Amino acid sequence: xxxxxxxxxxxxxxxxxxxxxxxxxxxxxxxxxxxxxxxxxxxxxxxxxxxxxxxxxxxxxxxxxxxxxxxxxxxxxxxxxxxxxxxxxxxxxxxxxxxxxxxxxxxxxxxxxxxxxxxxxxxxxxxxxxxxxxxxxxxxxxxxxxxxxxxxxxxxxxxxxxxxxxxxxxxxxxxxxxxxxxxxxxxxxxxxxxxxxxxxxxxxxxxxxxxxxxxxxxxxxxxxxxxxxxxxxxxxxxxxxxxxxxxxxxxxxxxxxxxxxxxxxxxxxxxxxxxxxxxxxxxxxxxxxxxxxxxxxxxxxxxxxxxxxxxxxxxxxxxxxxxxxxxxxxxxxxxxxxxxxxxxxxxxxxxxxxxxxxxxxxxxxxxxxxxxxxxxxxxxxxxxxxxxxxxxxxxxxxxxxxxxxxxxxxxxxxxxxxx
Amino acid sequence: xxxxxxxxxxxxxxxxxxxxxxxxxxxxxxxxxxxxxxxxxxxxxxxxxxxxxxxxxxxxxxxxxxxxxxxxxxxxxxxxxxxxxxxxxxxxxxxxx
Numbered sequence: 001x002x003x004x005x006x007x008x009x010x011x012x013x014x015x016x017x018x019x020x021x022x023x024x025x026x027x028x029x030x031x032x033x034x035x036x037x038x039x040x041x042x043x044x045x046x047x048x049x050x051x052x053x054x055x056x057x058x059x060x061x062x063x064x065x066x067x068x069x070x071x072x073x074x075x076x077x078x079x080x081x082x083x084x085x086x087x088x089x090x091x092x093x094x095x096x097x098x099x100x101x102x103x104x105x106x107x108x109x110x111x112x113x114x115x116x117x118x119x120x121x122x123x124x125x126x127x128x129x130x131x132x133x134x135x136x137x138x139x140x141x142x143x144x145x146x147x148x149x150x151x152x153x154x155x156x157x158x159x160x161x162x163x164x165x166x167x168x169x170x171x172x173x174x175x176x177x178x179x180x181x182x183x184x185x186x187x188x189x190x191x192x193x194x195x196x197x198x199x200x201x202x203x204x205x206x207x208x209x210x211x212x213x214x215x216x217x218x219x220x221x222x223x224x225x226x227x228x229x230x231x232x233x234x235x236x237x238x239x240x241x242x243x244x245x246x247x248x249x250x251x252x253x254x255x256x257x258x259x260x261x262x263x264x265x266x267x268x269x270x271x272x273x274x275x276x277x278x279x280x281x282x283x284x285x286x287x288x289x290x291x292x293x294x295x296x297x298x299x300x301x302x303x304x305x306x307x308x309x310x311x312x313x314x315x316x317x318x319x320x321x322x323x324x325x326x327x328x329x330x331x332x333x334x335x336x337x338x339x340x341x342x343x344x345x346x347x348x349x350x351x352x353x354x355x356x357x358x359x360x361x362x363x364x365x366x367x368x369x370x371x372x373x374x375x376x377x378x379x380x381x382x383x384x385x386x387x388x389x390x391x392x393x394x395x396x397x398x399x400x401x402x403x404x405x406x407x408x409x410x411x412x413x414x415x416x417x418x419x
Numbered sequence: 420x421x422x423x424x425x426x427x428x429x430x431x432x433x434x435x436x437x438x439x440x441x442x443x444x445x446x447x448x449x450x451x452x453x454x455x456x457x458x459x460x461x462x463x464x465x466x467x468x469x470x471x472x473x474x475x476x477x478x479x480x481x482x483x484x485x486x487x488x489x490x491x492x493x494x495x496x497x498x499x500x501x502x503x504x505x506x507x508x509x510x511x512x513x514x515x516x
Contacts, residue, residue: 242465252462256440257490302437303490305467310420310493312433345461401461402454414460417437 002108003197023189024068024196029203032229033061035384036221037236038208038244040064042073042184042370043362044236045191045202046377047384049107052198054378055385060200061230063223065207069188072238075339076370077262077296079275079286081118081179082143085134088395088407089348090141095392096375097143097178103374109190111182112289118179118275119148119156121324123168127279131174138176148173159271159325167323168280179275181286181294187373211248218248218358234360234384236376239305239340241363248356254345254401256416258299259338260367261309263317265331267291276324283320292334295321299341299367301417309338341367346400347419348407351380351393360384361398366419423498426480434478440464441471441485441501467491473501 002008003021012019035051037044040062051057064070080100082093104110122128128147135145153173154162162170192202203225212220212229220229237244239257268291277284285295297317300309314336322329344350344364349372351362362380365372379393389396400406401414412418420432442464446455464470470490475483483501488494 240467242463243467246466252458252464254461254463256463256465257467302488303440303465303470303472304493305490306493310432312431402457415439416463417439 003193004108023193024202027201027203029061029063029206029223029225029228030201031227032220033201034059034230035232035234036060036228036230037062037234038221039071039236039238040068040192040202040204041071041236041238042069042188042191042373043238043365043376043380045188045195046373047234047236047362047380048195048200048202048377049191049198050378050381051385052195052200054381057385058199060195061228062195062200062202063206063208063221063228064202064204065224067204068192068202069185072339072341072365072369073188073373074185075262075337076184077284077286077294078181078184078288078370079118079179079284080113080182080371081176081275082371083118083120083134083138083145083174083176083179084409085137086407086409087137087141089409090138090143092375092379092392092396093372094141094143095378096372099374099378100182100371101178103182103187103190107190107194109186109193111186111190113180113182115178115180116274116286117175117177118277119153120174120277121153121170121279122172122174123170123280125171128172131172135174144176144178146175146177148175156274157272157276159327160276161324161326181275181288184370187370191373191377208244208247216357218356231358232360232384233358234362234380236362236380238363238365238369239342241342241361243305248359250355254398255342255364256303257305258302258341258343258417259304259306259309260296260299260341261313261317261336261338262294262296263314263336264288264334265293265295265328266334268293268331271325278320278324280323281316281320283317283324285321285324293328293331299343299417300338305340307338307340309336341365343416343419345414345416346406346408347410347412347416349376349396350398351376351383351396352389352398353383353387355398364396366416420493420495422474422476422484422486422495424476424479424482424484425498425500426482427476430476430479434476435474436477438473438475438483441473469496
C-alpha cells in the first residue's frame with residue numbers, strides 16, 4: 001500500500017496522527033558509499049532518487065551543507081515550462097515536462113503540479129513574429145504551443161492592461177497550455193522521502209570541505225562530519241559550483257554566480273490563473289493557491305554569492321508589474337528573497353561526466369533549474385550509473401564552449417548576466 | 420551599493436554598468452592560440468570573496484573602472500581607472516589580500 005493514501009490518512013486520523021514516520025531519516029555518514037551526491041537541493045535529491053529507482057544503486061549519500069531544500073529549490077518562482085527554441089533544450093525540457101505530469105503519482109507525494117499554462121506577451125510586431133517562430137519550433141518537436149490574439153488574452157487575464165494606451169501595448173502572445181507551476185518544497189520533500197525509503201542516506205549539516213584524491217582521481221570528500229569515501233562523486237551544487245570546484249583545484253569555469261530575487265505579495269482573490277511573462281523587460285508572475293502573487297524579474301546584474309538582492313532591481317520589478325497591471329499599485333509586497341544562479345556562458349546547463357576521473361558534474365542551471373528538476377536528476381543518474389550521457393543530456397557537456405557547440409537559446413553570447 | 424568613481428566621487432550603483440570579470444587577459448589580436456582565446460571568452464574566476472571586475476560609469480563620466488568588490492558582502496575595496504593597463508585596482512584597506 002502506498003505510504004500516503006486516503007486509507008493511511010484515515011487510519012492516522014483515528015489514532016491521533018502519532019504513527020506517521022518522518023519523511024526521511026537523519027543517519028550519520030558511513031565511511032564509504034558507491035555514490036556521493038553533493039547538494040541536497042532538488043537536483044541532488046532527484047539524482048539520488050533515480051539512481052535508486054532506475055539503476056538499483058542504493059548505497060548513496062546526499063550531502064547537504066545546510067538543511068534539506070534550503071537553497072534554490074525553496075527559493076524559485078515555481079514555474080514549469082518547456083517553451084524553448086533550440087532542439088537540444090526543447091527535447092530535454094519536454095522530457096522534464098512529461099515527468100512532471102506523472103510526478104505526484106511516481107513519488108506518491110502531492111507536488112501540486114498545476115498545468116495552468118504559461119503565456120509570453122508580445123509588445124512589438126517583430127516580437128510576435130519571433131514568438132510564432134518559437135511556437136513553430138516547439139510544435140515541430142511535439143510540444144504544445146498556441147499563438148494568441150489580444151482578444152483571447154483579454155478574456156484569459158481580464159486584469160491585464162491590454163488597452164492601446166498602455167506604455168507597452170500587448171499585441172499578442174505565445175501560450176504553452178501544458179506549462180504551469182508546482183509546489184517547490186513538496187518536490188524536495190517528495191524526492192527526499194522516495195530516496196530515503198530506497199536506502200539513500202540524506203545527511204544534512206554536512207558541508208564538503210575538500211576532495212580526497214588518488215592522483216587525478218576523486219575517491220571521496222572531506223566534510224564537516226569527517227571523511228567519506230566513494231567510487232563516484234557527483235556535484236549538484238548550483239550557485240556554489242565555482243566554490244566547490246575550487247576545492248578540487250579547478251579555478252576557472254564557464255560560469256558566473258549571480259543573485260536572482262523573487263517576491264510574494266499579500267494574499268488576493270484570484271486575479272491571474274496562468275504564468276504570465278512581460279515581453280518588454282524581464283518579468284514573470286503567477287498566483288499561488290494561497291492567493292499571493294509570486295513574481296520576479298532580472299538578475300541583480302553583477303557577480304554575487306550573497307543570497308540577498310539590492311533595491312534597484314526591486315524597484316524595476318515593481319515598475320514592470322505595474323506596467324502590466326496598473327490595478328495592483330496598492331498591493332503590498334509581503335516577502336522577497338534571493339537565490340544564487342550559476343549562469344553559464346550560453347544560458348544552457350551542464351550535465352556531464354568529469355571533468356576529473358571519478359567526478360560527475362551537474363550545474364549551470366541559470367534561472368531555469370526548478371522546471372528541470374525531474375529530468376536533470378533522471379539524466380544525471382543515468383550519466384553516473386553508465387559513465388556516459390543519455391541522449392537528452394549529451395549536448396550539455398562542459399567542453400562544448402571550447403568546441404564551438406554552444407547552445408545559446410537567446411542568442412546572447414558569452415555575457416552570463418544577459419541570459 | 421555605492422561605487423567611488425575617481426572623477427565623480429561616491430555614486431549609486433544604478434549609474435554604473437557591469438562589464439564583468441576583470442581578471443581576463445585578452446590575447447593579442449593576431450594571436451592564433453585557440454586555448455588562449457577560449458579562456459578569454461568563456462572562463463571565469465567567479466570567486467566567493469574579493470573579485471576584480473570592470474564597471475563603466477555609464478550614467479556619469481563614462482570612464483571604465485577597475486573595481487575590487489567582495490561578492491559575499493558587496494563591500495567595495497578599491498576603485499581605479501581601467502585605462503593605462505593597470506593590472507588591478509589597489510585595495511583601499513591595507514592588510515587585506
